[in-house]
Amino acid sequence: MTIDLTMLGWDAERAAALGRRADHRPARVARVDRGVCTVLAADGPVRATLGGGLLAAAARDLTRLPCAGDWVLLGTWPDRRVTVEAVLPRRTALVRRTAGRQATGQVLAANLDAVAVVEPVHPSPDLGRIERLLAVAYESGARPLVVLTKSDLAADPVAVARQLEAVAAGAPVLPVSVQGGTGLDALRAEVTPGRTLGLLGPSGAGKSSLVNALAGAPVLRTQEIRRVDGKGRHTTTWRSLVVVPGGGAVVDTPGVRAVGLLDGAAGLDRAFADIAEIAEGCRYADCAHTVEPGCAVRSALDTGDLPVRRWESWRALQREVAYESRRRQSRLAGERRGGWRTGRRRPARPEPPSPGGL
Missing domain, CATH: 1.10.40.50 (Probable gtpase engc; domain 3)
Incomplete structure (x- = not known):
C-alpha cells in the first residue's frame, strides 16, 4: 500500500524542514495510543514508538509529544524498529487546558486547516458551549465553523442556524443531517486534497457519524444518544485522523467533558x-x-x-x-x-x- 502524502498536506515548505536528515522519512500521525503512534508514511501505515530525544523534550513540555495530525520524522533501526524522532513545526494546534495545577496545555490535534464546532440541534444548542469551543478554535489558528448536527430533528434548521449566527461571530453555521443526507456537501468542501478538517464537540453530537459520512464508509463506531435526556455516550476515546477518499483528512476528537481555556486571549x-x-x-x-x-x-x-x-x-x-x-x-x-x-x-x-x- 502506498500513500500520496501531498494529498494529506505534505508540501515544499514541510519538505524543507527535513534539512539534511536524509536518514529520516516523513509521515503524518493518525493516532497515538499509550505512547505508540500509528503514522501514515509513503509506503503505508506504520507503528512507531517515541525516540529518546523526543521523550526527553516531552518531559520538559508535554505539548512536544506527537498528536493526531502532526507531521513527524521517522527513524528506522537495524532491527527494523521504527521510532518517531522529531515533530515538525505545527502550523495550527488545537489546545485545551489540562486538569491539575501546573497550568499546562494538551494538544488535541495539529495542522488543521479548519475546525468545526459540532453541536446537536436536539434537544437544543448550548450557546455557552459553542462560544467556548469557538474561542478554542480561533486560538488554534485554523478557520472555525459551526456544524449543527441532527438538523432533521428541528422544524426549521435554517432558522436555528440564523439565530446562532450572532453567537458564531462570523464563523459559518452549517445545519447538517447525516440521517437525512442534507448539508453534507458544504462540509465536504472543507475536506479537499491537502486540507484537514478537525471536529470538536460533546459526546453524542454526531462527530463519528460525520467522519463516516465524509469517508464514505463506517470507519468509526457510532452510538445512539440516550432518549431520556438527549445526552450522548463516549464512542471515540482517542483522537484519530481519517483519510478521505479523493484527498484530505478529517480528525475526530473524543467528546471531552470540559475544554478549559489557556492564557491566550x-x-x-x-x-x-x-x-x-x-x-x-x-x-x-x-x-x-x-x-x-x-x-x-x-x-x-x-x-x-x-x-x-x-x-x-x-x-x-x-x-x-x-x-x-x-x-x-x-x-x-x-x-x-x-x-x-x-x-x-x-x-x-x-x-x-x-x-x-x-
Whole structure:
C-alpha cells in the first residue's frame, strides 16, 4: 500500500524542514495510543514508538509529544524498529487546558486547516458551549465553523442556524443531517486534497457519524444518544485522523467533558468580536464597562443590542483566561528559580470554577 502524502498536506515548505536528515522519512500521525503512534508514511501505515530525544523534550513540555495530525520524522533501526524522532513545526494546534495545577496545555490535534464546532440541534444548542469551543478554535489558528448536527430533528434548521449566527461571530453555521443526507456537501468542501478538517464537540453530537459520512464508509463506531435526556455516550476515546477518499483528512476528537481555556486571549477576542467592536465606542480606552460615563457596552446592554447572556459568558471566559495567565506566569517564574526541580512543595492554588461541560 502506498500513500500520496501531498494529498494529506505534505508540501515544499514541510519538505524543507527535513534539512539534511536524509536518514529520516516523513509521515503524518493518525493516532497515538499509550505512547505508540500509528503514522501514515509513503509506503503505508506504520507503528512507531517515541525516540529518546523526543521523550526527553516531552518531559520538559508535554505539548512536544506527537498528536493526531502532526507531521513527524521517522527513524528506522537495524532491527527494523521504527521510532518517531522529531515533530515538525505545527502550523495550527488545537489546545485545551489540562486538569491539575501546573497550568499546562494538551494538544488535541495539529495542522488543521479548519475546525468545526459540532453541536446537536436536539434537544437544543448550548450557546455557552459553542462560544467556548469557538474561542478554542480561533486560538488554534485554523478557520472555525459551526456544524449543527441532527438538523432533521428541528422544524426549521435554517432558522436555528440564523439565530446562532450572532453567537458564531462570523464563523459559518452549517445545519447538517447525516440521517437525512442534507448539508453534507458544504462540509465536504472543507475536506479537499491537502486540507484537514478537525471536529470538536460533546459526546453524542454526531462527530463519528460525520467522519463516516465524509469517508464514505463506517470507519468509526457510532452510538445512539440516550432518549431520556438527549445526552450522548463516549464512542471515540482517542483522537484519530481519517483519510478521505479523493484527498484530505478529517480528525475526530473524543467528546471531552470540559475544554478549559489557556492564557491566550486572541481566540477569545475573535470569538467575541461583536463585543470588542462595541467597546471601541466607549469614551475611555481603559473602560471597565461598569460605571464609567460614555460606556458603549453598558448602553448596548440597556438597549438590548448586546444580550446579557452573551455579555456574562464573555466576562466569565475573560476571568478564566486571566486566571490561567497568572498561573502560567507563576509556573514559569518557579521554573526560572529552580523551584520545580528541587522538589519543594508549594501551597495549592484554588482551581477556577469548572468550565462549561461537554
